Amino acid sequence: MISLHNPPGVQELFSNLHQAIQVSEKYILPEKELDFERQVATLIGSCLSGIIHSAKHCSNNEWQKIEKEWHIIPFTYEKLTRRLDLVSPATEEDFIASLWWMCECGEVEDLNLLKQVKESPPFQTREIDRLIDFTIERITKRFDTLLLSEFQSIGWEKFQQELPLLMETAPGKWVAYRGESRIAIEPSKKEIYKVLKKENYNLNEILVRRIEPLPPPLDLRRYINVVTQEG
Amino acid sequence: MILFVDDEKRRMENYIMELEESGYSVKLCTDVDDALYFLTEHSKRIELIILDIMMPPGKSFNLDDTQMGFRTGIRFYEKIREVNKTLPVIIFTHVADPNIAEKFYTEKNCWFFRKINLLEFELVEEINNILNKNEKGKR
Numbered sequence: 001m002i003s004l005h006n007p008p009g010v011q012e013l014f015s016n017l018h019q020a021i022q023v024s025e026k027y028i029l030p031e032k033e034l035d036f037e038r039q040v041a042t043l044i045g046s047c048l049s050g051i052i053h054s055a056k057h058c059s060n061n062e063w064q065k066i067e068k069e070w071h072i073i074p075f076t077y078e079k080l081t082r083r084l085d086l087v088s089p090a091t092e093e094d095f096i097a098s099l100w101w102m103c104e105c106g107e108v109e110d111l112n113l114l115k116q117v118k119e120s121p122p123f124q125t126r127e128i129d130r131l132i133d134f135t136i137e138r139i140t141k142r143f144d145t146l147l148l149s150e151f152q153s154i155g156w157e158k159f160q161q162e163l164p165l166l167m168e169t170a171p172g173k174w175v176a177y178r179g180e181s182r183i184a185i186e187p188s189k190k191e192i193y194k195v196l197k198k199e200n201y202n203l204n205e206i207l208v209r210r211i212e213p214l215p216p217p218l219d220l221r222r223y224i225n226v227v228t229q230e231g
Numbered sequence: 232m233i234l235f236v237d238d239e240k241r242r243m244e245n246y247i248m249e250l251e252e253s254g255y256s257v258k259l260c261t262d263v264d265d266a267l268y269f270l271t272e273h274s275k276r277i278e279l280i281i282l283d284i285m286m287p288p289g290k291s292f293n294l295d296d297t298q299m300g301f302r303t304g305i306r307f308y309e310k311i312r313e314v315n316k317t318l319p320v321i322i323f324t325h326v327a328d329p330n331i332a333e334k335f336y337t338e339k340n341c342w343f344f345r346k347i348n349l350l351e352f353e354l355v356e357e358i359n360n361i362l363n364k365n366e367k368g369k370r
Contacts, residue, residue, distance in 0.1 A: 049245045049351075052245075052350050052351060052352075053245075053249070053351065053352070055350065055352065056352040070350065071347065071348065071350065074347070074350070075347045078242075078347075093238065093287070094239075096287070096300070097238060097239050097285070100285035100300065100301060100325070101285075101325055103285075103301065104285075104325045104326050104327045104328075105325055105327065105347070127294065127299060130299060131299050134299065134301075189336065190336045190337075193332070193333045193336040193337065194336070194337055196333070197333060197337055203329040203330060203333060204329070206329075
């Protein structure tokens with residue numbers, strides 16, 4: 001049985017690969033840098049899908065330990081490839097799909113990238129110009145809304161305070177807060193949204209969370225260092 | 232058969248592979264026009280539809296109606312319901328807007344999942360549960 005913490009050879013291979021990528025970066029022609037990053041990203045993507053494929057063979061107990069991180073890793077990978085697709089897309093369709101993705105999942109730091117793309121987009125049509133503006137507007141609005149959503153941030157504080165008690169009384173259920181008020185606990189997300197709809201709540205004021213332990217803080221840099229260091 | 236409607240083949244390949252390994256036959260349509268044609272011509276063969284939201288509107292839907300393709304899947308969902316009201320539909324998307332999520336959470340025979348929340352094998356498990364094939368599911 002291979003220990004997950006120290007599989008023989010894997011750490012060494014990973015370290016060699018990391019080093020090879022760093023050394024290679026110095027010799028890549030400037031106009032080939034994006035191709036290089038894309039190839040590295042593709043390589044990491046293949047590794048990730050292989051690793052994730054193996055996850056279905058672990059037990060429930062093991063899965064609970066790694067579940068959070070394994071959801072974050074593919075997302076981090078996707079974020080990286082979407083950024084690459086904005087700067088150097090293989091096709092117009094990839095470019096547009098990545099703009100849509102940015103609309104929903106883009107972060108504040110993507111705004112600068114999008115503003116650069118807006119100045120010299122890889123494809124230029126009236127629709128694409130509109131979509132870039134729309135994407136910038138959506139991300140800006142989303143983060144403004146997050147900052148201004150006082151009810152949700154108060155709800156988040158309250159949820160963290162009450163979590164130990166909720167873990168005893170309703171673990172695994174879903175809870176909704178509006179500010180300090182806990183307004184519903186239901187067995188599923190679907191049911192909680194039914195209640196919110198029935199009561200006509202403004203969803204932008206509501207915090208909905210599953211009652212489960214909060215994940216420990218995660219340093220994402222250790223997953224993306226390979227392609228971002230010195231980049 | 233599962234009809235998988237998503238314009239990003241390269242990003243959906245692992246999901247399709249996992250579904251096929253689990254015994255499902257999958258028809259991927261990366262174009263909404265092809266998907267609509269398939270839906271109307273082969274509706275009896277389709278057990279379940281997996282539907283993306285953000286897709287090019289094709290010839291079937293116009294650009295403004297779909298907010299520049301940003302909400303094409305919603306228009307497509309309405310077309311599905313014109314053809315079949317009970318066919319299970321999984322909305323599988325990056326869309327984070329709580330109003331969209333809420334719309335689909337309250338629809339009958341419809342499930343809403345964000346792509347970032349479901350790994351490949353978890354999607355298969357959800358489908359197993361929906362189609363009452365729990366013996367295939369692991370968790």
